[in-house]
Amino acid sequence: MSAELWNSAAAVLETNWSRDHMVPSRRLYPHQWSWDAAFIAIGLAYVNPTRAWRDLRSLFDAQWPDGRVPHIVFDPRTAEGAYFPGPAFWDVPAYAGRPARGSTGLTQPPLHAIAAWEIYRRAVSHGAVCAREAGEQLAWLYPRLVAQQDYLSRRRDAGGDGLASIVHPWESGLDNSPSWDAALAAVPADMGLLRRFHRRDLEVADAAHRPTDLDYARYLGLVLDYRDGGYADTGLAHRHAFVVECPAFNSIRAAAELALAHIAGVVGADAGTHRRRAREITEAISRRLYDEKTATFRARDVRTRELSAARCINGLLPLMLPDLPADRAAAVLAEAASPRFGLPRDTGLPVPSFDRTAPGFDPVRYWRGPIWINMNWLLRRGMLVHGYRDEAEDLRLAMLRLVHGSGHYEYFHPVTGEGIGAPAFSWTAALTLDLLADRSVPAYARAA
Numbered sequence: 001m002s003a004e005l006w007n008s009a010a011a012v013l014e015t016n017w018s019r020d021h022m023v024p025s026r027r028l029y030p031h032q033w034s035w036d037a038a039f040i041a042i043g044l045a046y047v048n049p050t051r052a053w054r055d056l057r058s059l060f061d062a063q064w065p066d067g068r069v070p071h072i073v074f075d076p077r078t079a080e081g082a083y084f085p086g087p088a089f090w091d092v093p094a095y096a097g098r099p100a101r102g103s104t105g106l107t108q109p110p111l112h113a114i115a116a117w118e119i120y121r122r123a124v125s126h127g128a129v130c131a132r133e134a135g136e137q138l139a140w141l142y143p144r145l146v147a148q149q150d151y152l153s154r155r156r157d158a159g160g161d162g163l164a165s166i167v168h169p170w171e172s173g174l175d176n177s178p179s180w181d182a183a184l185a186a187v188p189a190d191m192g193l194l195r196r197f198h199r200r201d202l203e204v205a206d207a208a209h210r211p212t213d214l215d216y217a218r219y220l221g222l223v224l225d226y227r228d229g230g231y232a233d234t235g236l237a238h239r240h241a242f243v244v245e246c247p248a249f250n251s252i253r254a255a256a257e258l259a260l261a262h263i264a265g266v267v268g269a270d271a272g273t274h275r276r277r278a279r280e281i282t283e284a285i286s287r288r289l290y291d292e293k294t295a296t297f298r299a300r301d302v303r304t305r306e307l308s309a310a311r312c313i314n315g316l317l318p319l320m321l322p323d324l325p326a327d328r329a330a331a332v333l334a335e336a337a338s339p340r341f342g343l344p345r346d347t348g349l350p351v352p353s354f355d356r357t358a359p360g361f362d363p364v365r366y367w368r369g370p371i372w373i374n375m376n377w378l379l380r381r382g383m384l385v386h387g388y389r390d391e392a393e394d395l396r397l398a399m400l401r402l403v404h405g406s407g408h409y410e411y412f413h414p415v416t417g418e419g420i421g422a423p424a425f426s427w428t429a430a431l432t433l434d435l436l437a438d439r440s441v442p443a444y445a446r447a448a
């Protein structure tokens with residue numbers, strides 16, 4: 001299956017390249033998305049490292065002066081009507097010499113330092129010339145990656161205990177995950193917004209797969225509130241209706257500090273600060289997001305101080321952190337192996353996005369049940385960090401089998417494995433390349 005799968009993945013990345021960036025999917029997502037760019041760069045580096053760096057640089061060209069990396073960078077050649085909510089809705093002020101229509105004002109998980117380090121490592125194995133060129137790219141990115149992390153640490157610590165909050169479910173990347181249900185229930189839903197603005201997602205995707213109108217009205221209201229406050233982050237916990245600490249977002253943020261420690265070593269900066277920050281974030285995740293009673297990590301609503309009751313895949317990602325105590329790592333693995341998620345050993349499939357046994361488990365609504373390759377890729381990375389080699393290898397093979405059998409879909413049915421959402425989806429293709437190339441892979445553990 002390898003050659004056929006490799007070629008089909010490479011073909012998806014060829015089709016979805018758009019002059020200076022990759023689109024996640026031509027039909028559904030015709031602009032550049034932030035964390036997609038990071039996942040994509042990791043795989044694209046195998047077939048076209050120049051484009052992998054280019055994609056990351058296009059994204060960071062749109063970084064705001066306050067350090068935030070926008071969750072979508074709009075392609076000025078794409079018509080306003082091709083995506084909603086588009087540039088006019090976000091109404092972002094001109095910044096850093098960019099035209100006012102450049103981006104959204106939300107952010108997404110900061111996976112980019114990890115991507116940059118992965119591309120660099122691969123380049124080094126191709127000799128001195130490649131290593132020098134990659135070193136130059138790292139030197140360009142490093143201060144921008146640091147500014148991205150500083151934005152999250154300084155402006156988004158709404159809870160005041162070392163974790164970055166998201167101010168919109170879209171910032172998590174797990175848009176309609178049950179993790180946000182409790183916090184979202186308190187957000188006013190102005191259904192009139194759906195009459196004023198037209199949901200384009202329902203034209204290009206099946207309504208049964210997408211968020212409900214009620215949730216969508218809340219999503220739009222949250223954007224309008226944040227926008228009308230000038231996308232400012234002061235006093236968030238008191239004046240914004242949705243302020244949540246996500247275990248996956250913060251685990252990625254801590255893992256990014258570890259990648260930055262490696263990058264700092266190459267560009268001649270101080271690695272110690274990044275290692276210290278990674279430890280501090282890891283401790284904060286353990287302190288604030290772990291529930292002793294159920295031995296699970298879950299999202300916390302900063303406004304009510306309550307942990308979400310929903311057990312979702314974001315709770316498995318603290319496994320990515322090497323400083324996570326061994327008993328906590330074992331608890332995460334036990335949760336992953338339980339019937340709620342079910343490792344490939346029992347199901348033959350990668351893990352779903354939400355607890356299979358929960359009443360709200362929905363095999364087709366996108367973050368409320370389906371299998372996503374990016375989350376499983378991160379989980380596998382965590383398994384390798386903590387020495388769960390057999391589980392990691394099973395997961396790698398299950399992901400490859402699934403994509404080989406069903407195609408490079410956006411997400412997959414957690415019972416039948418059928419591909420759903422957008423076909424020819426960039427991060428599925430990119431991570432497939434990485435999984436194919438990365439055979440026995442104690443690589444992450446080695447690099448740590």
Ligand code: GLC
Pocket residue numbers: 024029033034035036172173174175
């Ligand atoms: C969906 C996903 C999000 C992703 C985006 C573009 O909104 O929930 O994680 O970044 O699509 O692929």
